[in-house]
Amino acid sequence: MRSSCVLLTALVALAAYYIYIPLPSSVSDPWKLMLLDATFRSAQQVSNLIHYLGLSHHLLALNFIIISFGKKSAWSSAQVKVTDTDFDGVEVRVFEGSAKPEVPLKRSVVYIHGGGWALASAKIRYYDELCKAMAEELNAVIVSIEYRLVPKVYFPEQIHDVIRATKYFLQPEVLHKYSVDPGRIGVSGDSAGGNLAAALGQQFNQDANLKNKLKVQALIYPVLQALDFNTPSYQQNVNTPILPRYVMVKYWVDYFNGNYDFVQAMIVNNHTSLDVEEAAALRAHLNWTSLLPASITKNYKPVMQTTGNTRIVQEIPQLLDARSAPLIADQEVLQHLPKTYILTCEHDVLRDDGIMYAKRLESAGVEVTLDHFEDGFHGCMIFTSWPTNFSVGIRTRNSYIKWLDQNL
Numbered sequence: 001m002r003s004s005c006v007l008l009t010a011l012v013a014l015a016a017y018y019i020y021i022p023l024p025s026s027v028s029d030p031w032k033l034m035l036l037d038a039t040f041r042s043a044q045q046v047s048n049l050i051h052y053l054g055l056s057h058h059l060l061a062l063n064f065i066i067i068s069f070g071k072k073s074a075w076s077s078a079q080v081k082v083t084d085t086d087f088d089g090v091e092v093r094v095f096e097g098s099a100k101p102e103v104p105l106k107r108s109v110v111y112i113h114g115g116g117w118a119l120a121s122a123k124i125r126y127y128d129e130l131c132k133a134m135a136e137e138l139n140a141v142i143v144s145i146e147y148r149l150v151p152k153v154y155f156p157e158q159i160h161d162v163i164r165a166t167k168y169f170l171q172p173e174v175l176h177k178y179s180v181d182p183g184r185i186g187v188s189g190d191s192a193g194g195n196l197a198a199a200l201g202q203q204f205n206q207d208a209n210l211k212n213k214l215k216v217q218a219l220i221y222p223v224l225q226a227l228d229f230n231t232p233s234y235q236q237n238v239n240t241p242i243l244p245r246y247v248m249v250k251y252w253v254d255y256f257n258g259n260y261d262f263v264q265a266m267i268v269n270n271h272t273s274l275d276v277e278e279a280a281a282l283r284a285h286l287n288w289t290s291l292l293p294a295s296i297t298k299n300y301k302p303v304m305q306t307t308g309n310t311r312i313v314q315e316i317p318q319l320l321d322a323r324s325a326p327l328i329a330d331q332e333v334l335q336h337l338p339k340t341y342i343l344t345c346e347h348d349v350l351r352d353d354g355i356m357y358a359k360r361l362e363s364a365g366v367e368v369t370l371d372h373f374e375d376g377f378h379g380c381m382i383f384t385s386w387p388t389n390f391s392v393g394i395r396t397r398n399s400y401i402k403w404l405d406q407n408l
């Protein structure tokens with residue numbers, strides 16, 4: 001009896017130790033976030049073990065676990081019709097709103113889900129619910145793209161998939177089939193999906209046949225650069241759930257099928273040190289001492305190494321490609337981008353990627369709405385229903401859909 005009490009106490013203490021992480025009191029629902037983070041961390045650890053045992057790639061194992069939390073087959077209600085199909089060989093899930101009174105032509109959003117280019121699916125409950133809400137509340141057609149993931153494919157295949165599906169959708173006969181207004185189409189995505197949406201926006205802009213086909217872009221805590229892992233938000237949120245800095249850097253390395261041995265060096269910006277000539281001209285595009293306001297930079301100091309590791313960008317030149325890092329695109333590419341919405345969260349390593357992109361777009365003459373949430377954390381917008389319902393999840397989603405309603 002006594003020994004089982006001791007054992008139980010020890011287990012509880014161990015669980016508490018595992019779950020507890022110091023969080024700022026300003027984050028939304030901190031206890032719930034700790035539990036969500038502990039669940040995600042244990043799934044990552046199980047996946048790493050599976051990888052170590054040689055049973056499967058850790059990202060395949062992790063995605064299997066994520067999907068087992070709830071994949072939904074296509075379904076329909078009185079308000080929304082849901083269909084799984086493919087657009088030029090790329091799987092998509094289409095949500096068609098059917099609110100009354102009926103409109104002759106609907107608005108539309110091409111949606112790209114997040115998950116580090118490696119995880120999640122348009123069909124999991126979280127994204128299904130988000131797109132359903134968008135279709136219903138906007139009475140719109142939402143095309144959610146099931147692009148292929150790491151480790152099946154690597155950069156730039158994810159971009160090719162979203163471009164192929166979107167180009168197919170934009171054909172007059174396809175828009176006609178779905179009763180979509182060709183002048184009221186937007187592109188959107190969260191996290192790595194926001195990265196792909198931003199890359200798609202820039203690619204379309206440079207293609208005369210596709211220019212001006214998108215009315216808006218809406219980027220939710222997007223990933224926009226891999227050159228500086230020491231922006232104030234990266235420094236402030238080094239260990240913040242659910243995206244600590246080293247996890248983000250590993251997603252980048254995986255996206256390029258690169259070598260994990262570089263992760264520690266990249267964390268200290270050794271890949272973009274002053275002796276890396278390839279990075280010299282690009283560094284000015286993400287110079288946060290001039291792009292970010294003093295309220296954000298506070299007392300954080302730039303991390304700029306004099307000598308680093310010149311091998312990293314030689315082996316992974318994709319790190320300096322604007323298709324992977326839309327923030328470093330030239331001003332000429334930015335200036336004709338459509339009206340833009342960027343949502344950022346205070347407790348997120350990617351906060352400053354979004355704020356810097358907003359600033360660069362504004363300087364290029366693009367109309368930008370920067371929607372910042374002081375109690376937000378990375379990924380919060382998909383966490384709106386029980387048991388993973390967060391107050392900031394609901395507020396971010398409402399704010400995002402409201403912006404689309406007013407601007408699309």
Ligand SMILES: *[C@@H]1O[C@H](CO)[C@@H](O)[C@H](O)[C@H]1NC(C)=O
Nearest residue numbers: 264265268270305307308309
């Ligand atoms: C960064 O580069 C410097 C100079 O080559 C080296 O001394 C240092 O160990 C590197 N840091 C990491 C974490 O790789």
Ligand SMILES: *[C@@H]1O[C@H](CO)[C@@H](O)[C@H](O)[C@H]1NC(C)=O
Nearest residue numbers: 283284285287288289290291
């Ligand atoms: C960044 O901007 C600051 C302030 O405008 C300037 O002093 C600095 O030289 C710039 N650094 C780079 C690398 O462009």
Ligand SMILES: *[C@@H]1O[C@H](CO)[C@@H](O)[C@H](O)[C@H]1NC(C)=O
Nearest residue numbers: 029385386387389390391394
């Ligand atoms: C989450 O949902 C439950 C059950 O509907 C509710 O009691 C709780 O207040 C919600 N929490 C938040 C943060 O929205």
